[in-house]
Ligand SMILES: Nc1ncnc2c1ncn2[C@@H]1O[C@H](COP(=O)(O)OP(=O)(O)OP(=O)(O)O)[C@@H](O)[C@H]1O
């Protein structure tokens with residue numbers, strides 16, 4: 001039983017509490033001030049050192065020629081849409097396949113034994129091969145087979161290579177998440193009458209996925225970047241588009257523009273996911289000021 | 291500024307709300323050294339919130355908590371320093387599942403209080419010995435019974451030599467037999483002069499250990515005094531009703 005705040009208009013914090021609040025605010029302000037000063041000092045020093053270094057002028061013209069950068073930007077953006085599409089397609093396939101693989105590898109069912117075995121081999125193999133090799137093998141190897149009915153479209157083959165490699169990574173991350181959920185959680189769920197699958201679906205996976213969200217996000221960011229690798233197959237993505245421009249002008253600003261495009265996606269994504277994660281933690285843990 | 295000279299813990303006008311729910315509404319009490327103060331009250335009356343506030347796990351909206359003559363609600367206070375003087379035992383044990391009993395107990399003495407591993411182990415083993423848990427020292431918490439886990443949690447709190455022990459419904463997750471073994475442990479501590487603040491649903495136990503019993507209701511201490519007085523001769527109708535309910539639930 002708790003009293004509703006019926007008299008909340010009447011309640012006024014005591015002088016003591018008011019002072020504490022003022023002091024707390026002062027402390028926050030002081031911390032903000034210290035952060036600002038230290039940032040200005042550190043970043044300012046960096047900037048000054050950079051601008052005064054001997055090669056600065058030629059560096060600026062070769063890498064940061066903004067007018068030229070803006071001129072080629074539309075072409076690079078056009079290429080970048082390929083990276084984004086690839087990320088979406090590969091990302092969702094990887095999520096699905098990785099989860100399936102993780103479930104197979106963590107299941108105890110005897111019927112799944114051969115699949116468990118195959119899944120283990122798959123993960124071992126494709127986690128251990130550099131992705132660029134997988135891309136080359138599939139992107140150039142499959143067309144060389146000349147199997148009728150199988151596509152020779154490099155974009156599709158490149159995407160498949162990316163999916164194959166990332167599924168192996170993501171499956172392992174998910175599997176480790178599933179394994180770290182405390183067995184008492186399973187016991188509690190099963191004693192509530194939930195089936196093995198229901199337990200996975202409602203109790204184990206939600207906790208596991210929450211726990212591995214940071215490493216999964218890490219993989220997603222890596223995936224976005226690694227989509228640039230399929231440019232070696234001749235797909236015109238942002239990297240390839242920039243390369244074409246650079247080859248014409250011998251100026252490297254297009255590469256910098258491409259880099260900025262990647263950052264424009266990865267940084268907000270990281271911040272956004274961080275925020276969601278923090279919020280869901282705050283909602284669940286009422287452990288106060290620890 | 292000291293609110294009360296002889297008290298180890300002094301609480302004045304403590305207030306805490308969660309959103310629009312006022313949980314603590316002007317709580318004041320003193321806990322003299324070597325005494326036990328017991329809080330009773332129905333579920334959701336704010337007992338845990340109060341204990342968590344005493345341990346600085348909750349920031350209060352108003353009021354003062356003084357521990358050992360120091361105002362621990364002050365903004366400048368280092369809560370880690372304050373917690374060195376406090377031991378807290380939770381309803382759900384909260385033992386670390388990835389450490390064995392000995393590691394659970396010696397973690398804080400080694401990492402926080404700067405004991406060597408040998409000193410900490412020696413002290414932990416002596417405590418385990420005293421409470422009949424010596425042979426469980428290298429077991430993991432999951433392998434222990436609830437009562438054993440809770441006694442390990444108490445030992446974990448004791449191993450740091452706290453000045454004040456906060457016990458939050460430490461028996462409500464246990465069956466009656468295990469309840470007894472845990473309560474016996476607490477009674478022993480009481481006889482040794484440990485100062486304690488306890489939240490409980492066990493009226494019999496409350497009667498045995500309480501020097502001061504407080505009934506929490508509607509965010510306020512509605513009635514307080516000697517345990518026998520409050521339990522056997524309650525004045526307020528709310529207290530009487532609460533006790534009647536407890537009585538019919540067979541916990542008296
Ligand atoms: N972090 C929180 N956020 C919002 N409300 C909370 C939070 N912690 C506690 N409460 C609310 O405060 C009230 C008091 O809770 P508290 O846990 O202190 O009760 P209690 O007396 O310990 O109950 P019990 O005997 O069941 O343990 C409850 O209504 C609870 O819902």
Ligand SMILES: [Mg+2]
Pocket residue numbers: 337338339381458459
């Ligand atoms: Mg409680």
